[in-house]
Amino acid sequence: MLYIILFIVNFRHFYEKSKIILGWKPMADTIKNHKRVKKFKCYDCGQKYTALCYLIKHVEKEHKDKIPKGMSTKQYIFNKAHKKDYQLCVICKKNKTAFNEQTMRYNRYCSEACRKKAGEIANANLKKKTGKDRSERMSDPDTQKGMLANRKTSGTYTFSDGKTTIGYASSYELEFLKFYDLDFRGDPLDIMECPYSFEYEMDNAKHTYIPDYYIPSANLIVEIKWEKQENEVHDTERKEPYREDAVRKSGKFNYIKIRGTEYTEFVQVMSIIKERNLDTTGNYDILFITSYAPNKQ
Numbered sequence: 001m002l003y004i005i006l007f008i009v010n011f012r013h014f015y016e017k018s019k020i021i022l023g024w025k026p027m028a029d030t031i032k033n034h035k036r037v038k039k040f041k042c043y044d045c046g047q048k049y050t051a052l053c054y055l056i057k058h059v060e061k062e063h064k065d066k067i068p069k070g071m072s073t074k075q076y077i078f079n080k081a082h083k084k085d086y087q088l089c090v091i092c093k094k095n096k097t098a099f100n101e102q103t104m105r106y107n108r109y110c111s112e113a114c115r116k117k118a119g120e121i122a123n124a125n126l127k128k129k130t131g132k133d134r135s136e137r138m139s140d141p142d143t144q145k146g147m148l149a150n151r152k153t154s155g156t157y158t159f160s161d162g163k164t165t166i167g168y169a170s171s172y173e174l175e176f177l178k179f180y181d182l183d184f185r186g187d188p189l190d191i192m193e194c195p196y197s198f199e200y201e202m203d204n205a206k207h208t209y210i211p212d213y214y215i216p217s218a219n220l221i222v223e224i225k226w227e228k229q230e231n232e233v234h235d236t237e238r239k240e241p242y243r244e245d246a247v248r249k250s251g252k253f254n255y256i257k258i259r260g261t262e263y264t265e266f267v268q269v270m271s272i273i274k275e276r277n278l279d280t281t282g283n284y285d286i287l288f289i290t291s292y293a294p295n296k297q
């Protein structure tokens, strides 16, 4: 699936049409490099592989006896690579967190309570920094204008585990949550309303951008946008490049913009991140997937 992607030759010309751009390197290059390097090493015998799936097969065939009972092959490989046996929850610092098979990394939070607590801490910080928390921001006239175009229907989604909940502010956000939960089978404890905010300047005024969701184990910010209609220009649409630039400049987060209900790129990105999470060299760029070129400033 990773290989059916893009062809950006002159992306100043094509960027409006092409959606996948990684840290402003054409996706095709990133994938070529990604594939050529044998960076998936077996920590039991030193054998190296070009793709994680080959390493997993190898470990299952050759070292099955070494994998502790009840531990998955992925968790075993991750532990060996990162020299750890478990990870503690960043909030309570007491409980071990679950290993996330989809992102190849331990979850950041142990429980719904700790995940919620993390959201509350982020909200308090936001209020301190900008004078308004997330929900106060939602009732902003400025935000509302954007929401209207987004066919405002906010509410709380309950995951299929029957207990974990998360807010949504538009029908597209709700669709994404359903997709993440029911089709992608993402871990409910590993997604939250984005706890980070970004300052940016437009028309000589300061603004704050709070993206929609964040997936901690993938360090991935997810922004959900309605499908762009032909010739449609919203005020929020004009803000998008500035907002994205603010995130890009922070240099800290992977980022994906999802339009409407098109999730193919999300699945591709999660697959790349999964392989990266095993890479102990840290030798890779931030993933930035959007339909906008960076602002020339």
Ligand SMILES: [Zn+2]
Pocket (backbone or CB within 6 Å): 042, 043, 044, 045, 046, 047, 058, 059, 062, 063
């Ligand atoms: Zn081996």
Ligand SMILES: [Zn+2]
Pocket (backbone or CB within 6 Å): 089, 090, 091, 092, 093, 094, 095, 109, 110, 111, 114
């Ligand atoms: Zn905890």
